[in-house]
Amino acid sequence: MRIAVLADIHANREALDAVREAVAAEAPDEIVIAGDIVGYGPDPAYAVEIAADYAARGAHVVLGNHDQAAIEERSGMTANARDAIRWTRDQLSAEHRSFLAGLPMTVAAEDRLYVHASADEPDHWHYVLDAQAAAPSFDASAAWLIVCGHTHIPAIFYARAGHPPVAFRPLDNQPAPLMATRRHLVVAGSVGQPRDGNPASCFALIDLGQRSVTMRRVPYDVETTARKVLSAGLPPQLATRLASGR
Amino acid sequence: MRVHEGQVIDGFVLEQRLPSGGMASLWRARHPDLNTPAVLKIPFLDPGQDVSVVIGYEVEELILKRLSGPHVPRYIRSGDLSEMPYIAMEFVAGESLAKPAKDAPLPPEDVARIGAEVAVALASLHAQQVMHLDLKPENVILAERGAVLLDFGLSRHAGLPDLLGEESDVPMGSAAYIAPEQVLGDRSDPASDIFALGGILYLLATGELPFDTPSTTAGMKQRLYHAPKPPSAINPKVPAWLETIIRKCLEVDRARRYADAARIAFELRNPDQVVIAEPGPRRSCWDRILFAFQKRDDHQLTGTSTLRRREAGPALVLVAVDLAGGTDPLAEAVRAEAVRLVAARPDSRIACLTVLKTEIIGEDARADSAGRSVYIKRLVALKDWARPLDLPEERISYHVVEAVSAADAIIRYAEHNHIGHIVIGARGASALRRHLGSVSSKVVAQAECSVTVVRLKAQGELPEQ
Secondary structure, three states: OOOEEEOOOOOHHHHHHHHHHHHHOOOEEEEEEOOOOOOOOOOOOHHHHHHHHHHOOOOEEEOHHHHHHOOOOOOOOOOHHHHHHHHHHOOOOOHHHHHHHHHOEEEEEEEEEOOOOOOOOOOHHOOOOOHHHHHHHHEEEEEEEEEEEOOOOOOEEEEOOOOEEEEEEOEEEEEEEEEOOOOOEEEOOOOOOOOOHHHHHHHEEEEEOOOEEEEEEEEHHHHHHHHHHHOOOOOOHHHHHHHHHO | OOOOOOOEEEEEEEEEEEEOOOOOOEEEEEEEOOOOOOEEEEOOOOOOOOOHHHHHHHHHHHHOOOOOOOOOOOOOOOOOOOOOEEEEEEEOOOOOOOOHHHHOOOOHHHHHHHHHHHHHHHHHHOOOEEOOOOOOHHHHHEEOOOEOOOOOOOEEEEEOOHHHHHOOOOOOOOOOOOHHHHHHHOOOOOHHHHHHHHHHHHHHHHHHOOOOOOOOOHHHHHHHOOOOOOOHOOOOOHHHHHHHHHHHHEEEEEEOOOOHHHHHHHHOOHHHHHHOOOOOOOOOOHHHHHHHOOOOHHHOHHHHHHHHHHHHHHEEEEOOOOOOOOOHHHHHHHHHHHHHHHHHHHHHEEEEEEEEEEEOOOOOEEEEEEHHHHHHHHHHHHHHHHHHHOOOOOHHEEEEEEOOOHHHHHHHHHHHEEEEEEEEEEEOHHHHHHHOOOOOHHHHEEEHEEEEEEEEOOOOOOOOO
């Protein structure tokens, strides 16, 4: 069983198209869209339509904080994110909004849990950036495999009962192990706005048979997306960060 | 988990219990689907057992299944931890290095031969991104196919999470051989295995361990501050070249330690190429007292990781140059390429090789004085060609090889010496040359390492008036 995880698409059409092509070539058994379909990027309507299409074909889709902010007024966002989300709202139709409004916070499938930010208090949007931040997720869920996004930085945390989790930064395109003896929290990198220093789009490919997870990197036409960010009148920093991957 | 002779685990019939350490039992076993015997490693997972047993099993399973080549036992399969944990691997016939270690001191040539085999095995392991981190005689089998390394329970794969290191604060390794940076918790430098290899060479050469077997971390830390006795002080038969190699393996400061196991194998096999370095003057009594009271940072003593040096470029470069027609423009271009390659890495070593073509195999051209003079003449030409490289003698060696086929001689030399990169020139591409096949194209096709082919830019013909 192979699972492709697309997290933090952030309305980046060029990145999403490049990743879709790579995912199609892998022909996974399950597709997960781990939240933040919109926000920051210049193509929210397109991203929602693609996500809805995946959902119609059986993909699991969970709600992200930007998706939530696009349909209801939220506090606690950075200035750039807030400006972008206001712009985003105007781009979405009632149909788009109703798709986002129908998304669940978490999806459980067998011994796996899909969530945007963290398994503990999914609606508080905690950032799982280190082992300490991963621990509450393991306490909150009994799943063997928790999959999330939100940080835009790929990571894997390995947990063993009675011990603090061990953090690991998986190497690009190199399978990292999943272990029978441990539980895992996999933070998939971002499709539409990578922040780990590599501007290439990222999606996680989980192979349950091989017990591995690979952070697949897919280069895309960053310049076009950046240009669209600027011409949409979105904050210019949202364009420059795409090229630097920070 | 109690297991007994004759028991069947996942189709493996346990035949004979083999000697093992405290973490797992080892069984020679047979499986009806396999035509060779296997070894089953079954961890002691009884309640109350140390957690490092579980992690060691996890780590070994992760790493062994990713390793390949003649210097590790072939991984067969593993059992489910929740049902019957085991790792099945190939049974490697041979002699444990622990046996000759018991008979030490050994003659220097035996130390060099065994040491080179272990170094070659280490080079293969390091090339696969794995550090053993528990290298000792008990974990080495001297097999017909070379040295085979065992027990990856404390090992580290550069591309995998370090479960062991993340969960433990105490130094992990064997007290007698553990590298100083490993004592301080650094589990990321292949040079730690080179330090352990130095300990093995020391034992084989002298019959004694360089640092004894301290049982505390403080005891293990002593190796950061005190160098062991020179091997020749214990066994006067240890030659200076071997002592130099051992000392360079056991350097606390990694900037002065070998960074590549292949380089050690090369020097153990070519003792005449080892430049004898005098050890620094022994500290005076007063200096030692002063040193003992100085505040110092242990991490500073172990220096920076050798990883950057390893990444900078190949440790051993073979430059094959055709000097049959003297130092021609192509030979100069080959030299210029060599300059660029060795500049990338200040501790690399360059082997300059030229082939003296012989027509018939078996007829020793050097036997007569005429042949001898041809050989000497070519060696002089080779050294003259290499002079502008301006490298110190410990970084360069010269080899005039007599052979019927230049390509075969170059490939053989590169394989035997674990060369990391070959530089070779190619003559212009004439139709005849394409038909016969050039030396460089054969080297490119058959060498196991990277090859740079140097070619002079063709100037082309003048257009017809």
